[in-house]
Amino acid sequence: METESAKIHLSVDCTVLGFDGERLEVLLIRRTGVEGGEEFHDMKLPGSVIVDGEELDDAARRVLTELTGLKNVPLTQFHAFGSPDRTKDPRDIHWLEATQQMHVGRTVTIGYMALVKIGRSIMGDMEGTEALWVPVDKLPPLAFDHNQIIAEAVKMLRTLASMDPSMLYALMPRKFTVTQLRNLYEVVFGVRLDPANFYKKMVQMPYIVPLEEREKGVAHRAARYYRFDKNTYNKTRI
Amino acid sequence: METESAKIHLSVDCTVLGFDGERLEVLLIRRTGVEGGEEFHDMKLPGSVIVDGEELDDAARRVLTELTGLKNVPLTQFHAFGSPDRTKDPRDIHWLEATQQMHVGRTVTIGYMALVKIGRSIMGDMEGTEALWVPVDKLPPLAFDHNQIIAEAVKMLRTLASMDPSMLYALMPRKFTVTQLRNLYEVVFGVRLDPANFYKKMVQMPYIVPLEEREKGVAHRAARYYRFDKNTYNKTRI
DNA sequence: GATTCAAATTGTATTAAACACAATAACAAA
């Protein structure tokens, strides 16, 4: 009668994406483990086992704050990863046993994603964890199935942004040039856009407000800075 | 050290949607339980606890076949429901204990959805379970948080179909009139569409192939039947 | 069998958006 009561553990993992003006980056934390008597270092997504009685969304928020210092980040659940094989790597098994103080069998994780301005302050170092930004197209092998989770998160970003591109402004710095914005569109959708047409289309939007400030130190005509006005944007939506 | 190892159970629930030419329906199974000495009857989504070592996708497929007889239905994971409160109703607790032969604490469920032609044969009755179609806008209170799960599934259908309307043909019968197709668009997107413009737009698609057969028994000009040609559709896509 | 009804189907015009691409402006470095 215990056939189906597999000892399943549940965790959350947060894929926090940022944009540096050129490409997408993801927020990872360093991991140190021991395998075969040798210490090794690699990286993983900020994530952890959920606490008794905790809502999934709350768990994601808590874990992200604990491991990166980020607060008030809108997190969105996007996929559950539950393959029995996802915790089969001896490195991962031993690391789990060491950190959880117990034997951990199959673990299903709920993937959350968030878009943040890459300039936001994260904890460089706290409680032994260190967070850092890594370009998503230059990821080394990560712990567990975290490479796959990130790939799915980026795919979800594409899907969501194609329905509502305004969510992309969460990735842009407070002031930005139209070219930076175009770069984001191009990297997210994997296309090349005509600079002239993109410029005209964006500048006509009432919620893209021009600033007086211009680019400095570029070897060509300096671009104007703009900012995204959320209030105006919401008013244009019904 | 057992603080966070909550005894969590994991299940899958399948939201199978169909279209009867007028409105969306969902496939439910009857449930019989006992509460306060009284037998009660209500309905729930086809779903169950996952088996040891089973892939999530496999579990969803298996459960759907076992409870409804449906096979080869493309299931898509769409959301995890894990509120600690979702299994707090005494009816649900007692029903779980009776069917699972054990005490069941918190249960997190992974929601799957599928689109099927409503004419497909389902098991009217087997292993004590009976499946039936119920309009999504006329649902009674269901077991657990299944009303909420269905609402999320319909929302997801909207989202996905707005990106790729071709998925809607999975809901249409093999032969259909343009008006039936328009009804589906209208109910899914919650809008009213101009019959003339919709007609022209659809008929010009190479993958909407006209049949010789026409509607019968209607008190007005009989509409032509069409069918969706998947091959042609795939060729028009890169 | 002629007439009527309601929806299917066809026609036509307007409007808005997407797209291609040439031309001009402006900043920093040489």
Add this chain to the structure above:
DNA sequence: TTTGTTATTGTGTTTAATACAATTTGAATC
């Protein structure tokens, strides 16, 4: 002052979306 490079502006073409009038037709009614 000239050059290189990107920002910004201009213009025309193409395509898609939308509105709405007009015509066709199967079945029911008179």
